[in-house]
Amino acid sequence: MLFFLPLLFLACATSDEPAGPISFRPNTMDTMGELLVDEVVEDKSSNKKPKIAQLQITPLDVYTDTDIVLKFRSEDPEGLPVRTSIQWYVNDRKRLGQVARGLKNQFFRKGDKIIGEVKATDGTHEIVVRSAEMVVLNSPPRMLTKPGSLGKLDGITIRAEDADGDVIRFYLEDAPPGLTIDSARGVLRYVSSEDSEVSGEFKTLIVAEDPEGDRVVLPLTLNVTPGRSSGP
Numbered sequence: 001m002l003f004f005l006p007l008l009f010l011a012c013a014t015s016d017e018p019a020g021p022i023s024f025r026p027n028t029m030d031t032m033g034e035l036l037v038d039e040v041v042e043d044k045s046s047n048k049k050p051k052i053a054q055l056q057i058t059p060l061d062v063y064t065d066t067d068i069v070l071k072f073r074s075e076d077p078e079g080l081p082v083r084t085s086i087q088w089y090v091n092d093r094k095r096l097g098q099v100a101r102g103l104k105n106q107f108f109r110k111g112d113k114i115i116g117e118v119k120a121t122d123g124t125h126e127i128v129v130r131s132a133e134m135v136v137l138n139s140p141p142r143m144l145t146k147p148g149s150l151g152k153l154d155g156i157t158i159r160a161e162d163a164d165g166d167v168i169r170f171y172l173e174d175a176p177p178g179l180t181i182d183s184a185r186g187v188l189r190y191v192s193s194e195d196s197e198v199s200g201e202f203k204t205l206i207v208a209e210d211p212e213g214d215r216v217v218l219p220l221t222l223n224v225t226p227g228r229s230s231g232p
Helices: 005-014
Strands: 051-058 068-075 083-090 113-121 126-130 169-173 179-181 188-190 200-209 215-224
Touching: 051 113, 051 126, 068 083, 068 113, 169 179
Parallel strands: none
Antiparallel strands: 051 068, 083 113, 113 126, 169 200, 179 188, 200 215
């Protein structure tokens, strides 16, 4: 028993020494970090695109001698000022220099296809809007001769014009026998006969027609007496 006492004493002595510091890794699960915010945050200051409303070429029927206007209204959702610019297209080609709301008829002709384009910007966004395509219609002839200027019919020339430059053909409807008109020149001729049994009142139409079939008429009321020339 005496042999083991010193060893036991030493063992007990070492147990009274203060314990050294203990090192450890902190538990990151217990650490409160910064709270995450939803990544998709609505930007209340975001700017919306301007708008173009009621874009239209007027008038609705366009002819060779018609001046046209591009009508529209610009809007901005935030109420910001909107700057606009215009470009006209004829047959899908820019009409250079034609950047006003109006377009004169000298820049198009029958059969042309016209589009008006508007660019609008609020300083942040720019939009481009085009109108519906407008086709230039055929212009009917216009009668220049007035009924009161006819007088004696034989030899008088009926005058008409066509804005498209089309060739005009002249002819008569419900004319009395002996009354004719040159189809190209519009010259009236009347040949009466003393033996003619034709007499009475005729509601005659002098017609000027273009190749598209559009026409203009000059109405005449003719009184025919046998052996005498007709008169309005």
